[in-house]
Structures are given as C-alpha cells and as structure tokens.
Amino acid sequence: MDGLAFDSIVGPVTMRGADHQLLRPSYLGQVVQSGTGLGFKILISAPASRTTSTPSPDCSL
Numbered sequence: 001m002d003g004l005a006f007d008s009i010v011g012p013v014t015m016r017g018a019d020h021q022l023l024r025p026s027y028l029g030q031v032v033q034s035g036t037g038l039g040f041k042i043l044i045s046a047p048a049s050r051t052t053s054t055p056s057p058d059c060s061l
Helices: none
Strands: 005-008 011-015 026-034 037-046
Touching: none
Parallel strands: none
Antiparallel strands: 005 011, 026 037
16 A cells, blocks of 8 residues: 555645554644634645654554
8 A cells, every 4th residue: 555645635645664654734723713613724834844754764564
C-alpha cells in the first residue's frame, strides 16, 4: 500500500511508505453565523508537508 494516493473530501491523501501514515491537508476553522443558521469558515489550510513530522527511524513496518 506504499504510495497509495486518492482524492478525498478533504483533499489529496497519500500513504507514506516509511511508516504507513496517511498524509492529508489540515484545516483550522471557525463556526460562524450564516443566513440559514451556523456555517463553517476555513481560516487556514496547510498541506501535509507543513503539518506532518518526519518518519521515525525506529519504525520497522
């Protein structure tokens, strides 16, 4: 499954081969008042390369 990649509702998702972690974008949002009630406003969108730590050399998967 190394290198598995697909598009999801949150954006592109890839499986990292070194430790089999799924890498995907991260979002920070805020609940806001909208015309029909409550909505969601995305404040920050960050790619997995900015939010994911490097794989541990201790991992032996």
